[in-house]
Amino acid sequence: MSAPVILDPCCGSRMMWFDKKHPAAVFGDLRSETLTVTDRSHGKPNGKRTLFITPDVRLDFRALPYVDDWFYLVAFDPPHLVRAGRRSWLAAKYGTLSRDWRADIRAGFAECFRVLRPNGTLVFKWNETQIKVREVLELSPYQPLFGNTAGKRNGTHWLVFMKPAGAAG
Template sequence: MKTDKKILDACCGSRMMWFDKYCSEALFMDIRREELLACDGRHIKVDPDIVGDFRAMPFDDESSRLVVLDPPHLRKLGGTSWLAQKYGMLLPSWETDIRAAFDECMRVLKPEGILIFKWNEDQIKVRQILDIIPYKPLFGHPTSKHGKTIWMCFMKN
């Protein structure tokens, strides 16, 4: 599938990291489309432009200049918990899934394209992620109150 958008958010969820949740330059993809009321009363809306799986994206090779990847990062939580509803949950195959996600992001990136990856180390350390992927970040930065959320930048060779 061809896209005329410059940016692909491969796992957009409720677009929480976006300042402009309807950025005209971005194509928002997620594996789910749903609107629900969480157990604590919060409204959650996951409304991607296209429903798709970041492990097997429906896009042509070298079709995006920038890809953003913020996959689920928790594997130990209740399936109906607020966190699972809001962010999704890793499957038992998470190592294979994350590797496939990186491979797909690199496939759809144009040469010298940029991948921005966001990860939270609450349950799985960034070192574990870097050990299962063949790509090395150019740079990154921890954020959040406890420094557990890390942003990293990768460039396709």
């Protein structure tokens, strides 16, 4: 098999993937763990849910271990919570940002664009329950090309970026 050409640097439990083992993708995350937390929203008698976070590579999205201009596609779905209970289902599912979340997201965008090939595509997913998407977009070096506008109702935005042809790694 050839080297992966798609990067998901914050894969978590790979919730958004239809093929959670897609051969063209490398799944990375800072966490590698199995978490069982209480979540009574799914009607299980014991109220417990288990989440498996099993990245191919343990990495920090703020300092990616890849060369410049490698990937054709980056799927960037960073943690979007700054407030969540330590053992909550949302914290387990999505992870949490540090107090300096702006620096984290700015570094994440910079790294994702660095490893993305010129004219490559970055798909960015953000839920604005706690932080508005407009605040996050101020941290990207590029503006999105397009995305969904239904986020105001459900809070989740999908935005598509293209790395400019002349941009350096």
